[in-house]
Amino acid sequence: MIFLELFWTFFKIGLFTFGGGYAMIPLIQQEVLSKSWIEEGMLYNFIGISEATPGPIAINMATFVGSTVGKMGGSALLGSIVATLGVVLPSFVIIIIIAALLKNFSKSKAVKNVLGGIKPVVIGLILGAGALLVYSNLFQEKFDYVSLIMMIAIAACAFVYKKITKKDLSPIIMILISSGFGMIVYSVF
Amino acid sequence: MKKLLSLFITFFKIGLFTFGGGYAMISLIESETVSKKGWLNADELLEIVAVAESTPGPIAINCATYVGYKRAGVLGSFFATLGVVLPSFLIIFAISFFIDEFLKIELVASAFKGIQAAVVVLILRAGLKMLKKAKKNFVSIVLLVFALGVTITFNLIGIKISSIYLILVGGVVGFFYYTYSKDQKEKQDTLPKQNDNCDKVEAVIDNDELNAQSKEESL
Structure with a gap:
């Protein structure tokens, strides 16, 4: 039952992402790649498109992966709906509970203490995902100089x-x- | 009914005009719900951002659900969240049908190879920015190095471990460490907390500045 699995996967991702879109990338990477739902290169294309289109990255990624995986299971629409619903539902339920019942949630010591431990882990995960991505970009069959130069050039622009x-x-x-x-570099080389 | 429709439309607009994720959205939420509509005051917005940051899930969704609930209960949450999700959903769903065909064009495939390099830079930049802002005490550094080390080594030797476990470890360690080490280091502990609040205020102020800047630019 691919649709149930999609829902459950994105539900987990929604439930364990603290700190916005980028914190979600290591989780999506792991879950989606380990199930071989999508090739690695395609996943990064998705991230690129998610960055360049409006809306939260998490929703964009869920819709994308859901549509692609759903297509294999017979319905792209159903796939993207269940994945998006999965990623939204934990937030939705938790926030309503907090808004209705827990007035001082964000001021609570226990919450602050737990988050104090989660934040550094999330930073480590994001940096780890970035480092692994550098590694997999550079060490294909042989060392990929073009990709190295490209990353340095873009980082330099940003800097x-x-x-x-x-x-x-x-x-x-x-x-x-x-x-x-x-377009320029890969058309030439 | 009018309330619900207005929530839906406002958050649809917010979803449609925010690029690059959660924090970019906060300034837009501020201008729509605080300045224009007067649904919230600045303090309430600050509280919402604090809640959104301390709960899991995309910040945009958290904010939409919270504002919706405050305005019109559970139905309000539903319409605000639907509004913020729908633009992304429709746009990406449409793109997902063309992407395969699109990538068969050589020039487009080359462009996307370039984009993959930008994605690496964006992810690392996000991580480094969070690192710069983070509390740097002993336990944070240990947790960060632990998460980074486990991610990289396990990946390289091919063992699969879900990051969810690492996040849970972080939460448990944080809870016990900060709860039980308080007596000896009460002073050190209260200081970063005040800083936390300042950071949040600054973040909102930053967004105001950004807003002003972008308005100037558009003029």
Whole structure:
């Protein structure tokens, strides 16, 4: 029952993501890749598109993966609905309970203490996901110099922009620049 | 009924015009629900952001559900959340039908290879930014290194372990450490908490500044 599995997977992801969209990426990576639902390259294409389209990354990714996996199971629409519903439901229920019953939830010591432990783990997971992604980009059959240069070039753009304007280079602009780089570089090599 | 429709439309707009995830959304939520509609005051928004940050799930969904509930109960939550989800859902669902065909075009495939490099940079940047803001005491550093180390080594040697367990370990360690080490380090403990609050206020102020800037730019 692929649809039930989709729902359950994204329910778990929704339930254990603390700290916004990027915190979700390591979880999605693990769950989706270990089930071989989607190829690694395609997953990163999805992340790129999710960054460049409006809306929370989590919803975009759930809809994407749901549609792709649902297609294999017979209905892309049903797949994307159950995955999106799965990722939204934990938040929805938890927030209603808090809004209705727990007025001082975010001021509670216990909550702060638990989050004090979760936050550094999440940061470690995100950095780990990034590092593994660098590794898998660079060490294909042989060392991928082009990819290395590309990552350095984009990081340099973001760094210089930040130094000059004191603002973060927006993800959309980064994606546009990198797609331009990609078109030029990979058409030449 | 009018209330529900207005919640739906407002959050639909918020979902449609936010790029790049949760925090970008907070400034838009602020301008729509606080400045324009007067549904909330600044303190309430701050409280909502604090709750959204301390509960699991996408921040946008948490905010929508909370504001919806405060305005019109469970039905309000439902319509606000539906509103914020729907634009993403429709856009991505449409794209998911074309993407395979689209990627067969060589130029597009090359563009996406480039985009994959940007995704790496974005993920690392997000991690580093969180790292810069994070509390840096002994137990946080140990937990961070532990999570990072386990993720990388287990992946490289091919053992699958769900990050969910690591998050649970973090929660349990955090609970016991911060609850029971309080007596000896009460002072150190209260300081970062005040900082936490300041950070949140600053975050909202930052967003206000961003707003002002973007308005200036659009002028």
